């Protein structure tokens with residue numbers, strides 16, 4: 001059956017197959033089945049792989065059906081148990097019969113795997129898996145052994161809601177509640193909304209208590225076909241990703257703003273919406289949106305247009321922020337900067353891409369003694385270790401927990417140096433008084449380390465930059481409970497005076513009942529009136545010309 005053979009060949013990439021699952025499928029010239037069908041099967045089965053591998057192993061399917069490879073078994077069992085249409089093969093096809101005859105045993109193992117993870121129905125488990133959480137569990141549990149992870153040792157995680165930001169440039173929260181979300185029941189708690197048993201049967205929404213004009217919907221709610229979405233009245237944006245523009249808290253007296261690393265543009269359009277609301281008379285701040293990558297700048301352009309933010313935003317396509325001369329226009333008139341640079345993306349909750357596939361083990365080393373002479377030979381010894389795909393990690397996709405620790409620490413050191421460099425460049429802008437620095441990374445190196453080093457840098461001291469203390473932050477951010485890690489600040493601090501710095505930093509965790517991705521943000525302020533003399537510090541230093549990363553992870 002070509003569909004399953006095609007898919008099995010691509011489930012785990014060979015060392016010569018780089019790129020995402022999607023690109024592997026659509027670039028493959030040897031497929032006999034439609035690529036769309038192969039991709040759909042692969043992405044579904046990959047998401048389910050940790051559960052299904054357990055089912056296959058416990059049922060001993062691979063020992064009973066020696067002709068099945070681990071990949072084929074995973075794909076066939078997926079369709080048998082989870083696809084409404086079952087296995088796409090004629091009823092008498094040997095592949096189909098080899099799995100179907102074990103259906104009762106496989107179904108029983110799926111039930112056990114579900115109950116072990118604490119889900120009362122298969123639909124509840126489905127929501128959890130399809131919102132990327134099983135994958136997240138595995139990535140987040142790098143310190144657990146493979147077996148521990150399979151056994152579901154990691155505590156049950158909360159599914160990820162669908163966050164919707166009402167775009168106040170084009171509409172209002174009240175209007176959206178009356179129109180797009182008419183008929184939705186309001187849930188006062190996010191927890192209730194994330195309880196899949198309730199939210200599967202009811203249209204629910206929750207109005208966020210930290211970020212104005214932000215709504216949460218149950219994980220699998222699809223409003224992407226509504227006119228409000230297609231016309232840019234509502235925008236899908238994770239709650240944590242709304243923190244930087246909100247924390248920047250722009251006011252007309254701030255002058256112009258700059259989004260230094262802008263594409264695809266969620267934070268730019270959020271900033272534009274806030275600027276639009278705050279504009280007094282004609283003095284709305286102008287937002288310069290820099291994006292070094294010209295292709296990504298096209299997405300930014302499209303996003304700004306759909307959001308109706310063209311009057312507020314000037315796009316600097318192909319512009320490297322580090323090459324923006326701080327003392328020249330437009331930089332010299334910029335009072336507030338939003339800095340959301342490329343990062344490891346380790347906080348992203350994987351909705352669309354599966355970076356790791358867990359295959360079932362076929363651990364018997366001998367074929368049972370056969371009476372037939374033909375089958376006398378020993379079967380090849382198969383690895384008793386689990387087969388875990390080592391994912392190929394393109395720069396724009398999140399690193400995962402399986403990355404070798406050497407590779408990870410080298411990459412984090414490079415990212416951290418790059419992020420610090422961007423932040424120090426922002427510190428030089430002569431009229432700048434406010435900066436937010438954010439990443440969708442959970443790593444200390446990209447977060448507290450960068451913030452602490454920046455605060456203790458000569459340019460910060462010279463220009464009077466300090467952290468925006470928690471009690472000075474805008475109400476929703478002051479109220480947010482998860483703060484920075486003081487130990488991490490201390491690790492790189494020369495003064496050790498870091499408790500207030502950590503308290504000023506804001507963190508978001510993934511997989512919790514707060515419903516956010518992993519994220520970090522801190523704000524810096526300065527009141528001094530001094531200007532940096534013509535020659536910038538950066539020019540004085542003899543620094544190598546940083547080429548940067550060709551792409552960034554997005555925090556959507």
Ligand SMILES: C[S@@+](CC[C@H](N)C(=O)[O-])C[C@H]1O[C@@H](n2cnc3c(N)ncnc32)[C@H](O)[C@@H]1O
Nearest residue numbers: 261264265266267292320321340341342552553
């Ligand atoms: C994390 S993404 C930004 C996501 C964006 N803020 C949003 O919310 O949609 C980082 C972006 O910065 C861009 N970038 C990286 N280095 C840059 C630089 N030196 N100057 C300008 N843009 C840069 C990357 O191409 C990438 O598009």
